[in-house]
Amino acid sequence: MADTVDIVLGERTFTLDRNKAEEAYAAKKVINGRNSMFFNILPLKYNWAYELYKEMKNSHWEPAEVDLKVDIAQIGLLDESCLKIIKTALGAFAKSQEMFQSHGIYTVRDLVTAPELKLVFGRFVHEENTRSDVLVHLHGSLTINPMECAELAAIPAFASKQQFAASKLSPIDRNTDTTKTENKQAVARNIFLINQCMEGIQCFALWASIFSLAAQGKLPGTGKVFNKLIGDITFRLSLFDQLLQEMVSENPDIWTDNFKDELTHYMVGAVNLEKELISALPVADAGLEPDALETYIEFLADERLAACKLPRQFHHAASPFPWLDDQIHLVTKQAAAVSSSTLNTSFDDDDL
Amino acid sequence: MIATLDKHTIPLNSEKADAILAKKKVIGGEHIPGFGLAPLKYEWAYEIYSNMRANHWEPEDIPMQKDVEQWRSDEISDVERWIIKMGIGYFSAAEGIVGDNMIHVICELVSAPELELVFRRHAHEENIHADSLVYMVSSLGLNPHECEAIFEGVRTVQEKTDFVVTNSRSLRRDMDMSLIENKQALARNIFIFGQCMEGTQFYGLFGMILSLYRQNKFPGIGQMFRYTLRDESNHIELLRNLLNEIRNENPEIWTDEFKEDLRNTMGEATKLEKNFIRDCLPVSAVGLNIEDFHQYIDFIADRRLTTCGLEPLVGDVKNPFPWLAEMIDIKKEQNFFEGRVTEYQKSTALGNIDDDDL
Numbered sequence: 209m210a211d212t213v214d215i216v217l218g219e220r221t222f223t224l225d226r227n228k229a230e231e232a233y234a235a236k237k238v239i240n241g242r243n244s245m246f247f248n249i250l251p252l253k254y255n256w257a258y259e260l261y262k263e264m265k266n267s268h269w270e271p272a273e274v275d276l277k278v279d280i281a282q283i284g285l286l287d288e289s290c291l292k293i294i295k296t297a298l299g300a301f302a303k304s305q306e307m308f309q310s311h312g313i314y315t316v317r318d319l320v321t322a323p324e325l326k327l328v329f330g331r332f333v334h335e336e337n338t339r340s341d342v343l344v345h346l347h348g349s350l351t352i353n354p355m356e357c358a359e360l361a362a363i364p365a366f367a368s369k370q371q372f373a374a375s376k377l378s379p380i381d382r383n384t385d386t387t388k389t390e391n392k393q394a395v396a397r398n399i400f401l402i403n404q405c406m407e408g409i410q411c412f413a414l415w416a417s418i419f420s421l422a423a424q425g426k427l428p429g430t431g432k433v434f435n436k437l438i439g440d441i442t443f444r445l446s447l448f449d450q451l452l453q454e455m456v457s458e459n460p461d462i463w464t465d466n467f468k469d470e471l472t473h474y475m476v477g478a479v480n481l482e483k484e485l486i487s488a489l490p491v492a493d494a495g496l497e498p499d500a501l502e503t504y505i506e507f508l509a510d511e512r513l514a515a516c517k518l519p520r521q522f523h524h525a526a527s528p529f530p531w532l533d534d535q536i537h538l539v540t541k542q543a544a545a546v547s548s549s550t551l552n553t554s555f556d557d558d559d560l
Numbered sequence: 561m562i563a564t565l566d567k568h569t570i571p572l573n574s575e576k577a578d579a580i581l582a583k584k585k586v587i588g589g590e591h592i593p594g595f596g597l598a599p600l601k602y603e604w605a606y607e608i609y610s611n612m613r614a615n616h617w618e619p620e621d622i623p624m625q626k627d628v629e630q631w632r633s634d635e636i637s638d639v640e641r642w643i644i645k646m647g648i649g650y651f652s653a654a655e656g657i658v659g660d661n662m663i664h665v666i667c668e669l670v671s672a673p674e675l676e677l678v679f680r681r682h683a684h685e686e687n688i689h690a691d692s693l694v695y696m697v698s699s700l701g702l703n704p705h706e707c708e709a710i711f712e713g714v715r716t717v718q719e720k721t722d723f724v725v726t727n728s729r730s731l732r733r734d735m736d737m738s739l740i741e742n743k744q745a746l747a748r749n750i751f752i753f754g755q756c757m758e759g760t761q762f763y764g765l766f767g768m769i770l771s772l773y774r775q776n777k778f779p780g781i782g783q784m785f786r787y788t789l790r791d792e793s794n795h796i797e798l799l800r801n802l803l804n805e806i807r808n809e810n811p812e813i814w815t816d817e818f819k820e821d822l823r824n825t826m827g828e829a830t831k832l833e834k835n836f837i838r839d840c841l842p843v844s845a846v847g848l849n850i851e852d853f854h855q856y857i858d859f860i861a862d863r864r865l866t867t868c869g870l871e872p873l874v875g876d877v878k879n880p881f882p883w884l885a886e887m888i889d890i891k892k893e894q895n896f897f898e899g900r901v902t903e904y905q906k907s908t909a910l911g912n913i914d915d916d917d918l
Contacts (some may be wrong), residue, residue: 248708249693302595326660345568347568382664
C-alpha cells in the first residue's frame, strides 16, 4: 500500500512515505484536524487563507509613516467639542481590545488546526502591535495625555459594550472538546461576537466622526491612520467570515435555524449598543446627523450579516453615507459582484 | 510627568503612571486596561521591539531567479539540493513550534504591555520565516510533501522535536505562578526556546545552508536565512533579557540546583544537535567536517550559557567557523527594501548583542 521512496545520500538512507504526507494533507481541517505545532503550510488546503495573508502583508503599514504635521498645527485650534470627540476616540480605541474581548481570538487560534489558518491568524499579533504603535504616534505627536482620554472613555456607553461581549461569549479554552456540536457552536459564536458584532460595528460612530472631520480638512493625518486601521479590521472581518463558512461546511451540524437566529439577534443587540454611543457623543459637531448615523450603523450591520450568510434585519436600500463606505473599506455585496476582480490590486498603491 | 517613546514625549499623570509601573511584573503582573505602554518599565523590551520593527522584511523582496536557475542546472549536486529541502522541512516545523510557544505560553503569562508587544513581534517574525519557506518551495517548484516527509521517522529529528514540544505542552495549563516550581518551569521554557532551540539547535542547518551561500549557491535562499538569523539573534537576546528579569524579580528561583538544571538542559540540547548533525547532515558535501561542526555547537552553547550567567559546559572552545559570524552582519548596501531601515541597529542598551550573536 505505502508508496515509499528510499533516498540514499552517501551512507545515509532516507525513506519518504508519500501516502503519509498525503494523509497529513487530508487531515487539514478548521477544527478537529491533525493537531500540530508544525508550520507545514504546504500543500495548501485553504487557499483563500494564504491569499488573504498575502493581501494583508502587501498592505503592511507603519503608523509612524503617516504624516501628522497638519494635525500637529491644527490640534490647538480645534473647538472643544471636536477635541472631545478625538480624545474620546483615542481613549476608546486604547481600551477596545478589552471592550471587544479580543483575546478570545487567541483561544480560537489554539483550537484551529490547519497551519495556513494559524499563519493568517498570526497577522493578528502583528496588528495588535500596530494598534500600540498608533497610540504612541498619535499621543506623542499630538501631545495628548492618554490618561485624560481614558477618563473621557469611562462612560456607560462603552461599559455596556464590554458587558455585552463578556456576557454573551462562551467560556471556551484550549481544552474544549470541539467534537461536540454545542462546543463547535461556542467557537462559532465567539468568532461572530468578537469579530462581527464588536469589532465590526462598535465605535464606528467615533471612527465616522474622525472621517467626517478629516473630510472637512480637520486632522487629516489622524483620519488616514484610522482609515488604515479599519483596513486591518476589514481583513480580519473577511478572515472570520470565511473561517465561519468553512467551519460550517465542514461541520453542518453547527448551522441550525436556532443558532442562526441567535447570531442574528446578537447583531441587533450590537446595533442598539452603538446607538447608545451615538446619543452620548456630540456627533453633530463633527458634521454627522445622528439619525442618519444610526441608519448607517443598521446598514453596516446588514452588510456584516449578509457576509456571514445570515438574513438582513434592517433593509435599507442604500448607504446613507457613500463617502464613509470608502473610508471604512466597505464593499457592499452589490458592489463586490461588480468589482471583485479589482479587489486584489486595489490595495497595491492607493492604500499604502 | 512625561514618558519618552520613539522620540515622542507623551504627557502622563504622575500618580496614575506610578500605579501603572507598580502593576508591571514579569510573573504575577496585573493586566493594565487601556494604553499602559507608557511609562515603560522594561526599556530593553521596547528597544528590542523598535529594532525588530525596523528590520521588517518580506520574503518576496528577495529575488529567487538565480536560485531557480541553479536548482535546474548541473552546477548543483543532488546532495546540495537535499540540504535545501532539509532546511525547508526542518524549519517549517521548528518555526511553527517557536511561534506557537510565544503565543500560547509566553504571551499568555506576561502582562506588561511592552512585553506583550515584543513577544507578539517575535511570534509575527516566526510567521514571516514560515512564509519565506513557502516562497522557497513555490519558487523552486518543490514537492512540499517531500520536504516534510524527509524527517518522518528520523529518530534524531523526533528527539529534537520532543525536547521542545513536550516542554511547551507541559506549560499549557492553569499554573499557580506564586509557586517556585512553576516560576522555574517558566524560566526553563524561556531558556529552552531562546538559548537551546533558537540559540543552538537552529545552527546545524543554518550552518549548512549558509556554507552553500558562501560558495555562491542559492543566493536568494541564503539571503533569507541571513535575515532569519538576524531575527533569531534578536529573539535570543529578548528571551535572555526576559530570563534575567525573572531572576531579578524572583531571586529565589536562581538556586544552584536550578542553575545546574539549566546547564544540563543545554547539555541535552547540544547532544541532540550533535546526533542530528551526525545522522542527517552531509557536512562533507559543503566542505566542512563533523568535528568542527560539533565544536561549533559546543562553542555557541557555551556562549549562550555564559551570557545567561551560567558556567560553560566545555569552556575555552574556539569558534571553528568565524565566517558564520560574518553572515549575519548584513551591510547597508544590501538594503533592497525601499524606505526601510535594514541595517542592524546597535544600541548601547544592548551593548553585547553583536558579541553574543554567534
